[in-house]
Amino acid sequence: MIDVTAVFDIGKTNKKFFLFDKDYKEVYKEYTSFEEIEDEDGHPTENLEALQTWLKSVFQNILDAQEFNVKAINFSTYGASFVHIDENGEVLTPLYNYTKPLNQEIVNSFLDKYGPKEEFLKTTGCFDLSLLNSGLQLYWLKYSKPEIFKKIKYSLHLPQYLSYVFTGIPLSEYTSIGCHTALWDYTKKDYHEWVYKEELHHILPTIVSTETSINMNYNGRRIKIGVGIHDSSSALLPYVRSIKKKFVLVSTGTWSITLNPFADHPIIEDTHDKDSINYMRINGKPVKATRLFLGNEYKIQVSKLHKHYNVPEDTHRHIKFNYEIYTEIANDFEHMFKWESLSSKHMPAETKLPYSEFEEAYHQLMMELVELQIKSIKDVIGEEHIKRLYVDGGFSDNDLFIKLLSHNFRNMKLRTTDSSLGSALGAAISISDSKLNSKFLKKNYSLKKHVPFIIS
Incomplete structure (x- = not known):
């Protein structure tokens, strides 16, 4: 068996799985796509359950085939997307699509507290105020769906959620936080003050380097599992x-x-x-x-x-x-x-x-x-x-x-x-x-x- 690194590369349309050898040559690939489902407002969104099932089955099939010796696994995905889990690790909401319109009243209320808009956009490296800035999704949930928000134990960026599916360890890392989320103050190199004032830092897991990996015993195999990027x-x-x-x-x-x-x-x-x-x-x-x-x-x-x-x-x-x-x-x-x-x-x-x-x-x-x-x-x-x-x-x-x-x-x-x-x-x-x-x-x-x- 040759030693390989496995990678799930998850796009909005195509979901891909690759195996790379020690020289980073592709030795195996598998593609799929899923029909979108709808959230509670009828807006199209990722079928998270189907994605999670596919991840586990594809990976298990590779392990069972015993053709490759998987030494490590990591995850690359699109950004501006959060998965919210409760204290039992259960998913609480749909994976809200970043194209979903954000209620203008929520945007106005946010700006009343944390404006002016120009200064906010500059310090956070964003270009507008919408769900494309995933941090605003947390603000929207807190004030539009307070009963659900109260149940959130952790809000995980999508790459880190995929890692969590395999490790059970909730983490955050820089590339996801820095992807026009409105969470990060680039001038302070820390979460923006609004994150602390709204006490959102309690549901955002510990930040680690993107190069971090966790050595796990996964179904009897010692595998290094990355935190996603x-x-x-x-x-x-x-x-x-x-x-x-x-x-x-x-x-x-x-x-x-x-x-x-x-x-x-x-x-x-x-x-x-x-x-x-x-x-x-x-x-x-x-x-x-x-x-x-x-x-x-x-x-x-x-x-x-x-x-x-x-x-x-x-x-x-x-x-x-x-x-x-x-x-x-x-x-x-x-x-x-x-x-x-x-x-x-x-x-x-x-x-x-x-x-x-x-x-x-x-x-x-x-x-x-x-x-x-x-x-x-x-x-x-x-x-x-x-x-x-x-x-x-x-x-x-x-x-x-x-x-x-x-x-x-x-x-x-x-x-x-x-x-x-x-x-x-x-x-x-x-x-x-x-x-x-x-x-x-x-x-x-x-x-x-x-x-x-x-x-x-």
Whole structure:
């Protein structure tokens, strides 16, 4: 049997299970997804019971098969989600979805006590006041559902709840607390004063390092069980561990999150910028970040283009950068797309497509989207001298996206990495004692160098 580290990587849609060998090579994977259920207000939410059953059965099947010697297990999940348990460890409420609207009266009451809003958003690294800031869920429960709130023994962030399922030990860790929860005061490096005034610290378990693991006897096996990690911080970890020089990581997908773990002044100053946020590294150090609803908008606009030009739905996947089309558009550039899930000061009132070919319209679309991505990257770099830019996720193999970025950041070294395993690998690395060297990304992430195209 080969020694492996097991990781559950839980997304909103896909639930994944991986086994990695000592060199972090994937040796086994399993995927599933569940239909959402509804909470008491009819809002869609995670089927927590089905998730818990799947976790235990998948893990037990691996142990029973005796093909792999599982030495450790860890958990990476999406953030902004709490599981509330009573003194018997029973779950008290649904896993409230962070898209659930928060009663404005609750928000107003919170601000009356702990405003002004701008100062609060700045110190907590948040961009609004909603259930996306999971700390406000505790405030909402306390005042909207007091009978349930009284029964809460512990409120566990989702990664730590998954760990708790296996260990029975309630804990908190930095990456989940630092994920725009409104709980943490980045200026004090402690829970915000409102947490203590509302006495919420009594139901928030002891904070430990994300690298903490618990040696357990699990069904007769000695296994090291991690405390879990927030997925964005997890995806960043392999880069931080293997790259010695300063860099910025653009993690692309439905959301494009740009992360600068080296900012000298990471606390967000502009509280009107709803796309500037803070995350935390595993040691509690703040990470300056920006977000852009890039993949979501791309999906909407590409679908419209396919219909408009009556081409197959996968046409966009095969378009390569065309210098002639690019220069023709760039020479007389104007904004032509009206966004549906983004906003931009240059956005026209209606989309206009003067092109006869899909390829031309697609170039126009990518030039406009990359323009927004450039701003997002520049905002996160600020005045700092950072010469390395890494791109991973869905857009890392989009030829136009990468060539346009490379062209606009000619003074930076642009690298792409191919890792659908990003957050899962980070979770495995976070509980490992092994050191990563500079060749790690090349070996495990198909690291590619990109040079700007030549301007004729």
